[in-house]
Amino acid sequence: MNQLLQGVDVYLIGIMGAGKSTIGKILARKLNYRFFDTDILIERVAGKKIADIFAAEGEEYFRDLETQILKEVSAYRSSAIATGGGIIQKPINWSYLRQGLIVWLDVDLEILKKRLSKDQNRPLAGKLESLLEKRYPLYSQADMHIKCSSNQTPKQVADSIIARIPAMIMNKK
Ligand SMILES: Nc1ncnc2c1ncn2[C@@H]1O[C@H](COP(=O)(O)OP(=O)(O)O)[C@@H](O)[C@H]1O
Numbered sequence: 001m002n003q004l005l006q007g008v009d010v011y012l013i014g015i016m017g018a019g020k021s022t023i024g025k026i027l028a029r030k031l032n033y034r035f036f037d038t039d040i041l042i043e044r045v046a047g048k049k050i051a052d053i054f055a056a057e058g059e060e061y062f063r064d065l066e067t068q069i070l071k072e073v074s075a076y077r078s079s080a081i082a083t084g085g086g087i088i089q090k091p092i093n094w095s096y097l098r099q100g101l102i103v104w105l106d107v108d109l110e111i112l113k114k115r116l117s118k119d120q121n122r123p124l125a126g127k128l129e130s131l132l133e134k135r136y137p138l139y140s141q142a143d144m145h146i147k148c149s150s151n152q153t154p155k156q157v158a159d160s161i162i163a164r165i166p167a168m169i170m171n172k173k
Protein backbone atom coordinates (compact mmCIF):
# COMPACT_ATOMS: atom_id res chain seq x y z
CA MET A 1 0.00 0.00 0.00
CA ASN A 2 2.70 2.49 0.96
CA GLN A 3 4.51 1.89 -2.32
CA LEU A 4 1.28 2.55 -4.20
CA LEU A 5 0.67 5.68 -2.17
CA GLN A 6 4.13 7.11 -2.89
CA GLY A 7 3.91 9.40 0.11
CA VAL A 8 0.81 11.20 -1.16
CA ASP A 9 -0.83 13.13 1.66
CA VAL A 10 -4.44 12.55 2.63
CA TYR A 11 -6.53 15.53 3.75
CA LEU A 12 -9.77 14.81 5.57
CA ILE A 13 -12.47 17.43 5.14
CA GLY A 14 -16.10 17.57 6.26
CA ILE A 15 -18.41 19.30 8.68
CA MET A 16 -17.68 19.34 12.44
CA GLY A 17 -18.36 15.99 14.06
CA ALA A 18 -17.87 14.03 10.83
CA GLY A 19 -14.97 12.12 12.40
CA LYS A 20 -11.97 13.76 10.71
CA SER A 21 -9.84 13.86 13.88
CA THR A 22 -10.79 10.35 15.01
CA ILE A 23 -10.45 8.69 11.61
CA GLY A 24 -7.38 10.70 10.58
CA LYS A 25 -5.44 9.33 13.53
CA ILE A 26 -6.40 5.75 12.65
CA LEU A 27 -5.63 6.30 8.98
CA ALA A 28 -2.16 7.61 9.80
CA ARG A 29 -1.46 4.59 12.01
CA LYS A 30 -2.62 2.13 9.36
CA LEU A 31 -0.62 3.79 6.59
CA ASN A 32 2.42 4.38 8.77
CA TYR A 33 1.99 8.08 8.07
CA ARG A 34 2.48 11.20 10.21
CA PHE A 35 -0.71 12.58 11.69
CA PHE A 36 -1.56 16.28 11.86
CA ASP A 37 -4.74 17.83 13.20
CA THR A 38 -4.93 21.52 12.25
CA ASP A 39 -7.12 22.30 15.29
CA ILE A 40 -4.66 20.71 17.72
CA LEU A 41 -1.79 22.66 16.15
CA ILE A 42 -3.76 25.92 16.29
CA GLU A 43 -4.44 25.36 20.00
CA ARG A 44 -0.76 24.66 20.56
CA VAL A 45 0.37 27.83 18.76
CA ALA A 46 -2.27 30.04 20.40
CA GLY A 47 -1.81 28.43 23.82
CA LYS A 48 -5.57 28.13 24.35
CA LYS A 49 -8.66 26.16 23.40
CA ILE A 50 -10.47 26.90 20.14
CA ALA A 51 -13.53 28.17 21.99
CA ASP A 52 -11.31 30.66 23.83
CA ILE A 53 -9.60 31.81 20.61
CA PHE A 54 -13.02 32.52 19.06
CA ALA A 55 -14.14 34.34 22.21
CA ALA A 56 -11.00 36.46 22.67
CA GLU A 57 -9.62 37.07 19.18
CA GLY A 58 -12.54 36.19 16.90
CA GLU A 59 -13.07 33.91 13.94
CA GLU A 60 -10.93 35.87 11.46
CA TYR A 61 -7.87 35.48 13.66
CA PHE A 62 -8.61 31.75 13.96
CA ARG A 63 -8.96 31.44 10.15
CA ASP A 64 -5.62 33.19 9.59
CA LEU A 65 -3.91 30.79 12.00
CA GLU A 66 -5.64 27.89 10.26
CA THR A 67 -4.22 28.90 6.88
CA GLN A 68 -0.75 29.38 8.35
CA ILE A 69 -0.84 25.91 9.95
CA LEU A 70 -2.21 24.29 6.79
CA LYS A 71 0.61 25.84 4.78
CA GLU A 72 3.15 24.45 7.23
CA VAL A 73 1.78 20.90 7.32
CA SER A 74 1.42 20.80 3.54
CA ALA A 75 5.22 20.90 3.31
CA TYR A 76 5.42 17.33 4.68
CA ARG A 77 4.88 14.14 2.65
CA SER A 78 3.42 10.87 3.93
CA SER A 79 0.93 12.50 6.24
CA ALA A 80 -2.75 12.23 7.09
CA ILE A 81 -4.24 15.59 7.99
CA ALA A 82 -7.47 16.14 9.90
CA THR A 83 -8.64 19.64 9.02
CA GLY A 84 -11.19 21.85 10.75
CA GLY A 85 -14.67 21.88 9.21
CA GLY A 86 -14.34 25.45 7.90
CA ILE A 87 -11.00 25.05 6.13
CA ILE A 88 -12.73 24.76 2.74
CA GLN A 89 -14.13 28.31 2.99
CA LYS A 90 -10.94 30.17 2.00
CA PRO A 91 -9.93 29.71 -1.64
CA ILE A 92 -6.21 29.90 -0.76
CA ASN A 93 -6.58 26.82 1.47
CA TRP A 94 -7.56 24.76 -1.58
CA SER A 95 -4.13 25.36 -3.10
CA TYR A 96 -2.64 23.51 -0.11
CA LEU A 97 -5.32 20.82 0.08
CA ARG A 98 -4.88 20.09 -3.62
CA GLN A 99 -1.28 19.05 -2.99
CA GLY A 100 -2.69 15.77 -1.66
CA LEU A 101 -5.80 13.63 -1.92
CA ILE A 102 -8.88 15.27 -0.47
CA VAL A 103 -11.31 12.94 1.28
CA TRP A 104 -14.75 14.19 2.31
CA LEU A 105 -16.35 12.48 5.29
CA ASP A 106 -20.09 12.95 4.77
CA VAL A 107 -22.32 12.18 7.76
CA ASP A 108 -26.06 12.72 8.16
CA LEU A 109 -27.21 15.71 10.16
CA GLU A 110 -29.05 13.67 12.81
CA ILE A 111 -25.88 11.70 13.64
CA LEU A 112 -23.84 14.91 13.78
CA LYS A 113 -26.29 16.53 16.18
CA LYS A 114 -26.01 13.58 18.56
CA ARG A 115 -22.22 13.57 18.40
CA LEU A 116 -21.91 17.30 19.03
CA SER A 117 -24.56 17.68 21.70
CA LYS A 118 -22.13 17.63 24.61
CA ASP A 119 -19.11 19.30 23.03
CA GLN A 120 -17.98 22.60 24.59
CA ASN A 121 -15.10 23.36 22.24
CA ARG A 122 -16.94 23.90 18.93
CA PRO A 123 -18.03 27.54 18.91
CA LEU A 124 -19.90 27.19 15.60
CA ALA A 125 -21.88 24.06 16.56
CA GLY A 126 -25.06 26.11 16.97
CA LYS A 127 -24.93 26.96 13.28
CA LEU A 128 -24.46 23.36 12.15
CA GLU A 129 -27.40 23.19 9.71
CA SER A 130 -26.79 26.49 7.93
CA LEU A 131 -23.04 25.83 7.71
CA LEU A 132 -23.67 22.39 6.25
CA GLU A 133 -25.97 23.85 3.61
CA LYS A 134 -23.50 26.59 2.70
CA ARG A 135 -20.47 24.31 2.66
CA TYR A 136 -21.94 21.28 0.94
CA PRO A 137 -20.93 22.46 -2.58
CA LEU A 138 -17.38 23.04 -1.32
CA TYR A 139 -17.03 19.63 0.37
CA SER A 140 -18.35 18.13 -2.89
CA GLN A 141 -15.15 19.25 -4.62
CA ALA A 142 -13.14 16.59 -2.76
CA ASP A 143 -11.39 13.80 -4.68
CA MET A 144 -13.15 11.11 -2.65
CA HIS A 145 -16.64 11.13 -1.16
CA ILE A 146 -17.09 8.81 1.83
CA LYS A 147 -20.70 8.52 2.90
CA CYS A 148 -20.50 7.28 6.50
CA SER A 149 -23.43 5.37 7.94
CA SER A 150 -24.35 5.34 11.62
CA ASN A 151 -23.22 1.76 12.19
CA GLN A 152 -19.70 2.14 10.74
CA THR A 153 -16.89 2.27 13.27
CA PRO A 154 -14.03 4.74 12.75
CA LYS A 155 -11.76 1.79 11.86
CA GLN A 156 -14.20 0.64 9.17
CA VAL A 157 -14.36 4.14 7.70
CA ALA A 158 -10.54 4.28 7.66
CA ASP A 159 -10.42 0.91 5.87
CA SER A 160 -12.89 2.03 3.22
CA ILE A 161 -10.76 5.12 2.54
CA ILE A 162 -7.61 2.99 2.24
CA ALA A 163 -9.34 0.58 -0.14
CA ARG A 164 -10.16 3.43 -2.51
CA ILE A 165 -6.85 5.28 -2.43
CA PRO A 166 -5.00 3.36 -5.22
CA ALA A 167 -7.77 4.03 -7.75
CA MET A 168 -7.81 7.69 -6.75
CA ILE A 169 -4.09 8.04 -7.32
CA MET A 170 -4.41 6.43 -10.75
CA ASN A 171 -7.20 8.90 -11.63
CA LYS A 172 -5.12 11.88 -10.57
CA LYS A 173 -2.19 10.93 -12.83
N1 LIG B 1 -17.53 6.49 12.83
C1 LIG B 1 -17.86 6.95 14.04
N2 LIG B 1 -18.76 6.28 14.79
C2 LIG B 1 -19.11 6.74 15.99
N3 LIG B 1 -18.62 7.87 16.57
C3 LIG B 1 -17.72 8.57 15.88
C4 LIG B 1 -17.30 8.16 14.57
N4 LIG B 1 -16.40 9.06 14.12
C5 LIG B 1 -16.28 10.00 15.10
N5 LIG B 1 -17.06 9.70 16.15
C6 LIG B 1 -17.22 10.50 17.40
O1 LIG B 1 -17.81 11.74 17.01
C7 LIG B 1 -17.22 12.81 17.74
C8 LIG B 1 -16.63 13.81 16.76
O2 LIG B 1 -15.53 13.19 16.10
P1 LIG B 1 -14.27 14.03 15.61
O3 LIG B 1 -13.27 13.04 15.12
O4 LIG B 1 -13.83 14.97 16.66
O5 LIG B 1 -14.90 14.83 14.39
P2 LIG B 1 -14.33 16.07 13.57
O6 LIG B 1 -12.87 16.13 13.78
O7 LIG B 1 -14.73 15.81 12.16
O8 LIG B 1 -15.05 17.26 14.13
C9 LIG B 1 -16.19 12.18 18.68
O9 LIG B 1 -16.80 12.02 19.93
C10 LIG B 1 -15.89 10.83 18.05
O10 LIG B 1 -15.53 9.88 19.02
Ligand SMILES: O=C(O)C1=C[C@@H](OP(=O)(O)O)[C@@H](O)[C@H](O)C1
Pocket (backbone or CB within 6 Å): 014, 015, 016, 017, 020, 021, 039, 050, 083, 084, 085, 086, 087, 121, 122, 123, 124
Ligand atom coordinates in the same frame (compact mmCIF):
# COMPACT_ATOMS: atom_id res chain seq x y z
O1 LIG C 1 -16.61 24.04 11.12
C1 LIG C 1 -15.88 24.94 11.59
O2 LIG C 1 -15.87 26.11 11.13
C2 LIG C 1 -14.98 24.59 12.71
C3 LIG C 1 -14.72 23.26 12.99
C4 LIG C 1 -13.85 22.82 14.08
O3 LIG C 1 -13.15 21.62 13.73
P1 LIG C 1 -13.86 20.17 13.59
O4 LIG C 1 -14.46 20.13 12.21
O5 LIG C 1 -12.78 19.19 13.79
O6 LIG C 1 -14.91 20.12 14.64
C5 LIG C 1 -12.84 23.91 14.42
O7 LIG C 1 -11.91 24.07 13.39
C6 LIG C 1 -13.54 25.21 14.68
O8 LIG C 1 -14.38 25.04 15.80
C7 LIG C 1 -14.34 25.70 13.48
Ligand SMILES: [Mg+2]
Pocket (backbone or CB within 6 Å): 020, 021, 022, 039, 082, 083, 084
Ligand atom coordinates in the same frame (compact mmCIF):
# COMPACT_ATOMS: atom_id res chain seq x y z
MG1 LIG D 1 -11.54 17.62 14.43
